[in-house]
Amino acid sequence: xxxxxxxxxxxVGTERQDELIVLSRQSxxxxxxxxxxxxxxxxxxxxxxxxxxxxxxxxxxxWDEMAFLYSFLPSQKKSFQLQLSDAPAxxxxxxxxxxxxxxxxxxxxxxxxxxxxxxPAGQPxxxxxxxxxxxxxTEGPAWENDKVGFRLYFDVRNGKDIWGKTTADMVLDTVGMxxxxxxxxxxxxxxxxxxxxxxxxxxxxxxxxxxxxGKDSLVRVGGRHIEKVSYKKVxxxxxxxxxxxxxxxxxxxxNMPPLQLTETISIWGGQYFYESTVIIRGAPADAKxxxxxxxxxxxxxxxxxxxxxxxxxxxxxxxxxKDNLGMAILAASSVVEKFSDASGVHSDIKNSYLAVMNTxxxxxxxxxxxxxxxxxxxxxxxxEGFRNFLEHQANLYQHPILIR
Numbered sequence: 522x523x524x525x526x527x528x529x530x531x532x533v534g535t536e537r538q539d540e541l542i543v544l545s546r547q548s549x550x551x552x553x554x555x556x557x558x559x560x561x562x563x564x565x566x567x568x569x570x571x572x573x574x575x576x577x578x579x580x581x582x583x584w585d586e587m588a589f590l591y592s593f594l595p596s597q598k599k600s601f602q603l604q605l606s607d608a609p610a611x612x613x614x615x616x617x618x619x620x621x622x623x624x625x626x627x628x629x630x631x632x633x634x635x636x637x638x639x640x641p642a643g644q645p646x647x648x649x650x651x652x653x654x655x656x657x658x659t660e661g662p663a664w665e666n667d668k669v670g671f672r673l674y675f676d677v678r679n680g681k682d683i684w685g686k687t688t689a690d691m692v693l694d695t696v697g698m699x700x701x702x703x704x705x706x707x708x709x710x711x712x713x714x715x716x717x718x719x720x721x722x723x724x725x726x727x728x729x730x731x732x733x734x735g736k737d738s739l740v741r742v743g744g745r746h747i748e749k750v751s752y753k754k755v756x757x758x759x760x761x762x763x764x765x766x767x768x769x770x771x772x773x774x775x776n777m778p779p780l781q782l783t784e785t786i787s788i789w790g791g792q793y794f795y796e797s798t799v800i801i802r803g804a805p806a807d808a809k810x811x812x813x814x815x816x817x818x819x820x821x822x823x824x825x826x827x828x829x830x831x832x833x834x835x836x837x838x839x840x841x842x843k844d845n846l847g848m849a850i851l852a853a854s855s856v857v858e859k860f861s862d863a864s865g866v867h868s869d870i871k872n873s874y875l876a877v878m879n880t881x882x883x884x885x886x887x888x889x890x891x892x893x894x895x896x897x898x899x900x901x902x903x904x905e906g907f908r909n910f911l912e913h914q915a916n917l918y919q920h921p922i923l924i925r
Contacts, residue, residue: 525552527564527601528925531593533916539590539791540922541761546585553605558583563610565602566591570610574760588760590617590790593922617667617790619691620754620762622675623658631658631698638752643745644676653700662752663693664762664788664795669892670711671723671788671795673766675752679743680722683848685714685840685894691758707842707896714840714894719871720863721813724797724850724890726784727870729809729877733774739811739868739875742782746772761789780804785885793893794851794914798885809858810880812888813873814848816862822874823908824860827915831857833876834911836904840894847893847907850876851918856886889918 527544531537549562556562561584564571571591575584593599622638623631647655661675663684670684670693684693692710696702704713715723726742733740743750748770755763764786770779780803788795799810816822820837834849856878863873878886893901893910900906 525603527552527603528598529591529593529601530598530923530925531596532923533920534595535913535916536595537593537917537922539592539789541588541789542591542922542924543586543588544924546583546587549587549603553603556605559607561606561609562587563604563606564589565604566599570612571601572612572614572760573609574756574758575609576756576763578755588789590760614759616691616759617689618665618758618760618762618788619693620662620664620757620764620788621658621694622662622752622754625654625656625658629654634694634754635752636754639749640675641749642747644750646674646676646678659693659697659704662764662766664764664786665691665693666762666788666790666792668791668793668897669894671890671892674717675750677744678717679725679741679750680717680720681725681890682713682717683715683723683846683892683894684711685842685846685892685897686711687896705841711894711896712842714842714846714892715815716817716841717815718817719869720815720817720873721811721870721875722815723848723892724795724812724814724888726782726799727811727813727868728773728801728804729811729866730773730805731807733777736867737865739863739866739870740773741868741870742768742771748779755785759790761787763787777805778803793897793910794889794891796887796889798887800885801880804880808880810878810886811875812850812878812890813863813870813875814850815872816874817872822860822862825912825915826854827912827919829854829919830915831860832911832915833860833874834891834907835874836893836901836907842896845895845902847891847901847904847910849891849893849907849911850888851891851911851915852876852878852888853919856888889914
């Protein structure tokens with residue numbers, strides 16, 4: 522009896538490295554029949570097993586999705602054999618994605634990685650002149666892959682920062698453990714390459730509300746007017762890592778009811794971006810979701826459109842290492858209303874280029890944030906190299922791998 526086959530197709534005439542393929546248990550059951558609890562689906566290509574991450578997305582103890590990475594030649598069609606098994610394939614896994622969040626102990630050590638945590642309204646930023654270490658390792662949750670890393674300031678600032686990496690190893694479980702080691706200076710693994718200040722940094726979130734209290738306002742997600750912020754690790758490596766951040770009862774103005782916002786952040790091996798999907802419930806009808814790119818070094822804002830994808834980017838000598846760093850936001854053209862900057866609105870958000878996106882309570886808004894540091898790859902040493910990279914990424918973004 523012939524084994525069931527999964528067919529994947531690269532619809533573009535360029536190579537694709539480390540494409541993330543996600544298959545739901547439900548879709549696989551249509552090919553294989555019922556998949557009993559405790560059973561796994563193995564994939565083989567050319568007789569060789571594929572490393573698969575089995576992810577329990579709803580916490581019921583059974584995997585709901587299986588994820589793997591595969592690289593495709595131009596216009597390649599590839600067949601994979603499917604089979605049920607009692608265990609995952611026996612493959613030594615190289616960890617290529619990681620998420621972590623750790624709280625500081627009373628003795629200034631850091632506790633174990635947390636699956637869930639929360640902070641109250643008004644969680645203060647760390648004053649490093651008064652305490653050498655923050656209450657959370659590197660000030661909050663961090664996520665990385667074998668190319669780049671990011672972190673969130675888990676306090677009223679709610680900014681996002683970039684870890685420039687020069688190693689494929691997962692390092693963020695240990696970076697920042699001691700004040701004697703300064704992660705703002707280049708080390709063997711890389712460094713924190715971004716100064717965020719009062720900006721949106723590396724893709725932090727805000728809400729644009731026209732005419733709020735008589736002014737067009739840009740309100741930072743976070744601050745002191747949120748009941749609490751919850752963190753949850755959904756899945757964690759070796760292929761991909763996913764975290765959720767939920768902002769409960771966010772009161773954006775006295776005369777408006779509170780709203781709820783959840784951001785899901787995903788990162789997987791081989792890429793220079795994280796992917797964000799945001800769901801907002803209870804927002805004013807004319808409100809827009811905003812994300813942004815820091816501009817503290819007078820980098821020129823560049824915009825482009827490629828097919829069904831719009832991009833905003835900067836490339837400049839703007840890293841904390843005083844060398845070249847490119848940053849970009851890519852999103853579906855149907856989502857992006859406009860690109861602008863923070864200079865013309867009432868807000869505490871400064872020094873930011875903005876992507877203003879349409880919100881829809883029934884579906885998430887998605888974007889990808891890219892970071893290209895010249896020490897991570899030679900292709901980021903020039904503005905032309907970064908632009909070519911982004912145009913290639915936009916082409917891949919709008920033409921996903923076809924699953925047949």
